[in-house]
Amino acid sequence: MKKLISALMAFVVIFACVCIPAYAEEGDKGYIIVTDTIEPGCGEDVSDEIQALIDANPNRTIFFPDGEYLVSKPIYTPAEPTKSVSLEMSDFAVIKAIGDWQYGEAVIQLGGKDPANNTHTPGSNYSLEGGIIDGSGVANGISINSGRETAVRDTSIKHTVIGIHIMYGANSGSSDADITGVNIIGTGKTDSIGILLEGFDNTITNVRIGNVFIGVHVKSAGNVLRNVHPLYYSDYTDYQNSCGFLVENGNNWFDYCYSDQFAVGFRTTWYGVSTFHNCFCYWYSAGDGTQTAFKADRAFNSIVTNFNAGFHPDAENCIVLSVGNIDGTGTIDNLTVDEDLVSNNTHKAYMEDANLFAKIFGFFSVIVDCIRALMM
Numbered sequence: 001m002k003k004l005i006s007a008l009m010a011f012v013v014i015f016a017c018v019c020i021p022a023y024a025e026e027g028d029k030g031y032i033i034v035t036d037t038i039e040p041g042c043g044e045d046v047s048d049e050i051q052a053l054i055d056a057n058p059n060r061t062i063f064f065p066d067g068e069y070l071v072s073k074p075i076y077t078p079a080e081p082t083k084s085v086s087l088e089m090s091d092f093a094v095i096k097a098i099g100d101w102q103y104g105e106a107v108i109q110l111g112g113k114d115p116a117n118n119t120h121t122p123g124s125n126y127s128l129e130g131g132i133i134d135g136s137g138v139a140n141g142i143s144i145n146s147g148r149e150t151a152v153r154d155t156s157i158k159h160t161v162i163g164i165h166i167m168y169g170a171n172s173g174s175s176d177a178d179i180t181g182v183n184i185i186g187t188g189k190t191d192s193i194g195i196l197l198e199g200f201d202n203t204i205t206n207v208r209i210g211n212v213f214i215g216v217h218v219k220s221a222g223n224v225l226r227n228v229h230p231l232y233y234s235d236y237t238d239y240q241n242s243c244g245f246l247v248e249n250g251n252n253w254f255d256y257c258y259s260d261q262f263a264v265g266f267r268t269t270w271y272g273v274s275t276f277h278n279c280f281c282y283w284y285s286a287g288d289g290t291q292t293a294f295k296a297d298r299a300f301n302s303i304v305t306n307f308n309a310g311f312h313p314d315a316e317n318c319i320v321l322s323v324g325n326i327d328g329t330g331t332i333d334n335l336t337v338d339e340d341l342v343s344n345n346t347h348k349a350y351m352e353d354a355n356l357f358a359k360i361f362g363f364f365s366v367i368v369d370c371i372r373a374l375m376m
Helices: 002-019 047-055 346-350 356-375
Strands: 061-064 067-071 075-078 086-089 093-097 106-113 127-129 132-134 140-144 151-153 156-160 162-166 178-180 183-186 193-197 203-210 214-218 224-231 243-247 253-255 258-260 264-268 275-277 280-282 290-299 303-305 308-310 317-325 331-333
Touching: 047 067, 047 075, 093 106, 106 132, 140 156, 156 162, 162 183, 183 193, 193 203, 203 214, 214 224, 224 243, 243 258, 258 264, 280 290, 317 346, 331 346
Parallel strands: 061 086, 067 093, 075 106, 086 127, 093 132, 106 140, 127 151, 132 156, 140 162, 151 178, 156 183, 162 193, 178 203, 183 203, 193 214, 203 224, 214 243, 224 253, 224 258, 243 264, 253 275, 258 280, 264 290, 275 303, 280 308, 290 317, 303 331
Antiparallel strands: none
16 A cells, blocks of 8 residues: 555656646746846836846746836837737836936837737737836827737826827738727826827727827727727816817727717718717716717718717707718717707708708708808
């Protein structure tokens, strides 16, 4: 019996030695641990040390434990798959900008060095996950400069001029980035933007944005935004130009996107067609008296379904739809709004279930509104 027990024990030891990889020793997660070489909370600039750690460890995950890491210049990660890294931050790890920053520079620039357009080589799927990026009111938060398959997940971005800036992408403009579970707080100034999309074909989901002048500024196409909620609570400087979703291109899709207290909820500036489904505008105060749910600077060509506008009862001028040209081909289906608060009938001309008389009446109302504006 003793021999049998001894033999079993020997087998267990041999099995453990063979099957447990060397990096599974106590305290080793297989990551590069930043605090092995950099001390957080020391009050000193550690930007050069962080950059050196990134450059020396291609194709590794670099982990930031809790603490404050001060940086006086951007941190760049490579887009080239053979050199790329992923940054992973614990919940209370903070990378914070200090000193003077050049306008438009982001604290973390994913794909900011060694640009590449490559999804075939392992390493193209780099990311930033967790933690807090603090722009200190002078820097942008995160930019995606190059590369493909880039992801930002579960990150809090504070006090930034622009929270996330996805630049014109490496693949003929396409960025193919995925942003999810992010919270953004801006500076409250008129140049503060939650998310700026210049690259094409991105997916933005489950994002909360506050204290910005423009919630989401879309300059590209092929983007999907789902459950994105920008909230205005700044000092009302130039309030009438504040906007929850500013869209300058067509072929974008918005699902359950919610504009809160901006003067204009959704605004399109071009002729392109985008789709807005289950979207919502709400005003918790009267603001400066004018509230516009949807504005088309030119013709209204969007497809809008299940739209809800919650105007404030103390507002003087509540507009469901404002258009620059009346000859648009857009449609509004299943609108929810308190008609007693609405101050013009432009939207009725585009209601999908509107009869011919309603359409004519709607266009006539637009003409009357224009004449009235010219006479004022």
